Amino acid sequence: MNIIVTGGGGYVGTLLVPKLLKQNHKVIVIDTFWFGDYLKPHKNLKKIKKNILNLKKKDLKNGDLIIHLAGMANDTASNLAPKLTWEITCLGTKILCDLAKENKIKYFIYASSSSVYGIKKEKKVHENLSCEPISDYNKTKLVTEKIVQSYNGDFKYFIIRPSTLYGESPKMRLDLTMNILTMQAAKKNKITVFGGKQYRPFLHVNDMVDLYLFLIINKNKIKQGIYNIASGNMKVIDGAKLIKKNFKNTKIEIKNINDIRSYRVDSSKILKAGFKPKENLDNAIKKMYKSFKNNVVKDKPNFYSIYWIKKNKLNK
Numbered sequence: 071m072n073i074i075v076t077g078g079g080g081y082v083g084t085l086l087v088p089k090l091l092k093q094n095h096k097v098i099v100i101d102t103f104w105f106g107d108y109l110k111p112h113k114n115l116k117k118i119k120k121n122i123l124n125l126k127k128k129d130l131k132n133g134d135l136i137i138h139l140a141g142m143a144n145d146t147a148s149n150l151a152p153k154l155t156w157e158i159t160c161l162g163t164k165i166l167c168d169l170a171k172e173n174k175i176k177y178f179i180y181a182s183s184s185s186v187y188g189i190k191k192e193k194k195v196h197e198n199l200s201c202e203p204i205s206d207y208n209k210t211k212l213v214t215e216k217i218v219q220s221y222n223g224d225f226k227y228f229i230i231r232p233s234t235l236y237g238e239s240p241k242m243r244l245d246l247t248m249n250i251l252t253m254q255a256a257k258k259n260k261i262t263v264f265g266g267k268q269y270r271p272f273l274h275v276n277d278m279v280d281l282y283l284f285l286i287i288n289k290n291k292i293k294q295g296i297y298n299i300a301s302g303n304m305k306v307i308d309g310a311k312l313i314k315k316n317f318k319n320t321k322i323e324i325k326n327i328n329d330i331r332s333y334r335v336d337s338s339k340i341l342k343a344g345f346k347p348k349e350n351l352d353n354a355i356k357k358m359y360k361s362f363k364n365n366v367v368k369d370k371p372n373f374y375s376i377y378w379i380k381k382n383k384l385n386k
């Protein structure tokens with residue numbers, strides 16, 4: 071297939087694109103490459119360095135399926151540049167959907183976020199419960215889901231609400247909870263937790279990539295719609311305790327809460343459709359800790375979204 075991946079230069083994309091190429095797909099990546107270009111050249115890979123706001127019909131020519139990952143990818147980055155977040159996420163997606171329709175692209179996979187749920191007391195937050203988005207990031211994701219849904223009949227869509235991801239990637243993100251906590255433990259023997267009692271769903275980035283591959287293979291079998299995806303839910307403090315259990319010399323420091331979102335995601339719908347996450351959190355933490363200790367994963371400034379966006383004035 072000819073697969074278009076927007077944001078293919080990011081944390082998820084740099085793991086996903088090589089796997090798509092390995093499965094003999096032709097891939098077009100559309101990305102501003104804000105954080106650098108970690109995608110190796112390949113005969114079946116075309117990279118278009120472009121903002122999705124400036125896309126033209128020919129950029130999507132011959133595409134069969136779009137995986138739409140481009141955007142401001144967390145709350146803090148969106149808080150720094152709310153106007154740009156609304157433009158890229160909502161307007162950018164509308165432009166992409168219009169061009170997908172014009173090019174008769176048949177399938178559209180959108181990376182929304184489980185953060186659209188905001189604060190939920192329910193133990194099992196499934197797709198039919200109401201969303202309580204708090205930040206511009208959460209709000210723009212929810213509005214964009216509606217934009218994608220408004221193209222019903224023009225292409226088949228899958229809207230995915232991923233949990234907070236963790237794990238290693240060529241373009242690493244060190245602003246994700248389990249990644250940063252594990253790095254702090256490996257580098258300083260001390261982790262700082264803000265609040266800690268808030269519940270968060272989690273998912274390994276490899277499982278995220280596998281879900282996109284699963285959707286491509288099963289695109290005609292699986293029903294169009296919204297799907298949560300998490301491999302588990304836990305309090306942030308329990309994530310810190312899990313690291314301490316493995317690396318006993320780690321100290322945990324607790325500071326005042328700075329992000330009140332709290333929710334537990336239920337993934338039964340996608341599990342019933344046949345997808346099963348494989349990664350184990352405990353094993354992944356041990357592996358990541360080792361990579362940080364041995365400098366296999368480096369502590370680089372472009373791996374921190376807000377720092378990098380501010381430094382390069384991308385929010386101006």
Ligand SMILES: NC(=O)c1ccc[n+]([C@@H]2O[C@H](COP(=O)([O-])OP(=O)(O)OC[C@H]3O[C@@H](n4cnc5c(N)ncnc54)[C@H](O)[C@@H]3O)[C@@H](O)[C@H]2O)c1
Nearest residue numbers: 077079080081082101102103104121122140141143181235
């Ligand atoms: N990583 C997570 O924990 C997580 C969780 C839930 C949802 N998501 C969603 O998954 C998607 C991918 O996340 P990620 O962690 O890989 O993020 P990332 O920030 O690492 O990657 C985003 C990529 O999009 C590109 N980009 C940003 N704005 C663009 C624009 N206007 N035009 C073209 N390219 C643009 C950036 O250069 C970057 O390469 C995002 O939409 C994010 O909101 C991620």
